[in-house]
Amino acid sequence: MRLPWRWLLSVTSAATLSQAHASSWNMPVGVTDISRDIFGLHMTIFWVCVVIGVIVFGVMFYSLFRYRHSKGAKAAQFHEHTSVEVLWTAIPILILVGMAVPATATLKNMYDTSEADLDIMITGQQWRWRYEYLGEDVAFTSNLSTSREQIRGEAERGEHYLLDVDEPLVLPINRKVRFLMTSDDVIHSWWVPELAVKQDTIPGFINENWVQINEPGIYRGQCAELCGVNHGFMPIVVHAMEEADYEIWLAERKEAAEQEAMGVDREWALEELMARGETVYQSICSSCHQSEGQGAMPAFPALAGNEQLIDDLDWHLDRIINGVSGAAMPAFRSTLNPVEIASVVTYTRNAWGNDTGDVVQPAAVAELITQ
Amino acid sequence: MWPVVKSVLAALLGVQNDRQRQHDFSTGKPAVFIIVAVLVTLIFVLLLAGIAIFAAG
Numbered sequence: 001m002r003l004p005w006r007w008l009l010s011v012t013s014a015a016t017l018s019q020a021h022a023s024s025w026n027m028p029v030g031v032t033d034i035s036r037d038i039f040g041l042h043m044t045i046f047w048v049c050v051v052i053g054v055i056v057f058g059v060m061f062y063s064l065f066r067y068r069h070s071k072g073a074k075a076a077q078f079h080e081h082t083s084v085e086v087l088w089t090a091i092p093i094l095i096l097v098g099m100a101v102p103a104t105a106t107l108k109n110m111y112d113t114s115e116a117d118l119d120i121m122i123t124g125q126q127w128r129w130r131y132e133y134l135g136e137d138v139a140f141t142s143n144l145s146t147s148r149e150q151i152r153g154e155a156e157r158g159e160h161y162l163l164d165v166d167e168p169l170v171l172p173i174n175r176k177v178r179f180l181m182t183s184d185d186v187i188h189s190w191w192v193p194e195l196a197v198k199q200d201t202i203p204g205f206i207n208e209n210w211v212q213i214n215e216p217g218i219y220r221g222q223c224a225e226l227c228g229v230n231h232g233f234m235p236i237v238v239h240a241m242e243e244a245d246y247e248i249w250l251a252e253r254k255e256a257a258e259q260e261a262m263g264v265d266r267e268w269a270l271e272e273l274m275a276r277g278e279t280v281y282q283s284i285c286s287s288c289h290q291s292e293g294q295g296a297m298p299a300f301p302a303l304a305g306n307e308q309l310i311d312d313l314d315w316h317l318d319r320i321i322n323g324v325s326g327a328a329m330p331a332f333r334s335t336l337n338p339v340e341i342a343s344v345v346t347y348t349r350n351a352w353g354n355d356t357g358d359v360v361q362p363a364a365v366a367e368l369i370t371q
Numbered sequence: 372m373w374p375v376v377k378s379v380l381a382a383l384l385g386v387q388n389d390r391q392r393q394h395d396f397s398t399g400k401p402a403v404f405i406i407v408a409v410l411v412t413l414i415f416v417l418l419l420a421g422i423a424i425f426a427a428g
C-alpha cells in the first residue's frame with residue numbers, strides 16, 4: 001500500500017503554518033482564551049476527520065484496485081461477524097466521546113458569564129449598534145463611517161471598506177467583560193470573529209456573552225443576521241486598550257457626558273445647533289433619509305421640501321422622539337440626548353431650502369421627553 | 372435472563388447474529404424482550420443524565 005506521503009506532509013506543514021499566522025482560508029485564532037480553545041478544537045477535529053478520511057478512503061481505493069475484477073478477484077460471501085461489528089460501532093463511539101469532552105468543557109466556559117468586571121449592554125438597531133456601559137453613565141451609538149462616495153463607487157474603497165465606525169466599542173484588556181445583548185427592532189447578530197463572539201440580539205430577550213481580551217488592538221466584525229436593507233452597513237469595531245488607557249478614555253467620556261448634560265439648560269444659537277445637527281444627521285439619519293434629505297421612497301420619505309415637516313414643528317418633534325409605529329422610523333427618546341434631538345430637528349428644519357428659521361432649544365426637548 | 376439481556380444489548384448496537392436471532396424467535400416470549408428492552412433503555416438514559424449532571428456539577 002503506497003500513500004502519497006510527500007503530498008500529505010506538505011499539507012500538514014501548510015496547516016501548521018496557518019496555525020501560527022492566522023491565514024485567510026482558516027478561521028482566526030483570535031485574541032481571547034476562548035477563541036484559542038475554539039480554534040484548537042476546530043483544528044483537532046479537522047485532523048481527526050482527515051485521519052479517518054485517509055484511512056477509510058485509503059482502504060477503499062486500495063481494495064478496489066488490489067481486488068479488481070480483471071485480476072479475477074472473487075467476492076467473499078459471509079453474512080455476519082460479531083466482533084468486527086462491535087468494533088466498528090465502538091470505535092466511532094469512542095471518537096465521538098473523545099471529541100465531545102473537550103468541546104463540552106469549552107462550551108461550559110463560554111456560557112459562564114458570572115463574576116464579570118464590567119457589564120456592557122449591546123443593542124442592535126436598524127442599522128447601527130448602541131453600547132451602554134452599565135453603571136458608568138456612558139452610552140453611545142456606533143455608526144458606519146465609510147463614506148457614501150466609496151459605497152457608490154465614486155471614490156476609491158478604503159482598507160476597511162464597510163468595516164469602519166464613528167465610535168468603536170472601547171474595552172479594557174485582561175478584564176472579564178459581560179455583554180447583555182438585545183435589540184430594539186428586529187433580530188440582529190453581534191459578530192466579531194477575533195473575539196469568538198457571535199450572538200443573536202433579539203427584541204424582548206437579553207442574551208449574555210462575555211470576552212476577556214488578551215491583546216490590545218482593533219477587532220472588526222459585522223451584523224450576522226439579515227436585518228433589512230442596510231444589514232451590510234452596521235459593522236462592529238472593538239478597540240481593546242490597556243487597562244490604564246481604558247480608564248482614561250472612560251473618564252473622558254464621563255466628563256463629556258456631564259458637559260453635554262449641562263449644555264441642555266443653556267440657550268443655543270442657530271449656528272451651533274446647525275453644526276451639531278449636521279453631524280447627528282449624517283451619522284444617524286442619512287442612511288435612510290439620504291445625505292441631502294432627499295429620502296428613498298417608498299420606505300424613507302424625503303425631508304427636504306417635506307410640507308408636513310415644514311408646517312408642523314410639534315409633529316416633527318413627535319416623529320423623532322416617539323418614532324412611527326409600524327414603520328422603519330425608530331423612537332430616539334432614549335438613544336439621542338436632548339441636545340442631539342434639538343440640533344438635528346433644527347438642522348432638518350433649516351437645511352436644504354427648508355428655511356423655516358425655527359430654533360429648537362435642548363431644554364424644550366428635555367421637557368418633551370420627560371412628559 | 373442473561374441471554375435475553377445479551378440479545379437486547381446486541382440489538383442496541385445492531386450486531387445480533389443470525390443463530391441467536393433464530394433461537395430467540397423460536398423459544399422466547401416477545402413480552403420478556405420488550406420489558407427488558409424498555410428497562411435497558413431507561414438505564415441508558417439515566418446513565419447519560421447522570422454523566423451530564425456529574426459533569427455540570
Ligand SMILES: [Cu+2]
Pocket residue numbers: 124187188189223224225226227231234
Ligand atoms: Cu443587523
